[in-house]
Amino acid sequence: MKTLVFFLEEPSAKAMLEGILPRILPRQWLVRYIVFQGKQDLEKNLTKKIRHWRMPNSVFIVMRDQDAGDCRAIKSRLNLLCEGAKDKRILVRIACRELESFYLGDLAAVEQGLNLSGLRGLQQKKKYRNPDSLGSPSKELSMLTGYAYEKLSGSRAIAPFMALDHNCSKSFQALLTGIQKMVAA
Structure with missing residues (x-):
């Protein structure tokens, strides 16, 4: 092993x-x-x-x-x-x-994992096409989700839905x- x-x-x-x-x-x-x-x-x-x-x-x-x-x-x-x-x-x-830039790179997974709507379409906005450049991804994700995102529970909810081949x-x-x-x- x-x-x-x-x-x-x-x-x-x-x-x-x-x-x-x-x-x-x-x-x-x-x-x-x-x-x-x-x-x-x-x-x-x-x-x-x-x-x-x-x-x-x-x-x-x-x-x-x-x-x-x-x-x-x-x-x-x-x-x-x-x-x-x-x-x-x-x-x-x-x-x-921050780790949250990974989630901002796949807003469809955020939408699905947190049971929200209207996020996946935002992926084409300039700031979400390169989430690694955001100053505070955790604050951005929290505000974007209407404060539904919390670090640990949000990670558990979002990760299973993350696309492994086209994250921004x-x-x-x-x-x-x-x-x-x-x-x-």
Whole structure:
């Protein structure tokens, strides 16, 4: 059995992954989630968690929000934290701004998951064609849904409906491509 281990900054990322991974992972893969209490906790404990991981045939994906930081600097810092585990396969992925940009990249899934109407047609508006460029995707999603979206319950509701082949979020597409490459190698 092979294990795909996710190191995540928050529970809503786990909820999102639980909704999409069954559709893309081969059956021989077991998934483990290590959920931290925010980005500081993730960065403080990441090296130790990876270094002390003892399950054989494991590969790792570290996922974190960009928030207001510099994407390249964050990715570089996370890669440096992973260097202590040179014998392990590790991939770092950053959600541009916030996880909610993934959902704004598929408004049909938001509409279906939250049982709303009138959202899918907004996908063609300029700001939703590139949701990774929005300053505060969580606020945008909350307002767009009439405050029906909440981080954890919203992630659980939306993720199962997300289209895996035509999401407008480039960071979501990079995450999917990365996962597929990790399990194919």
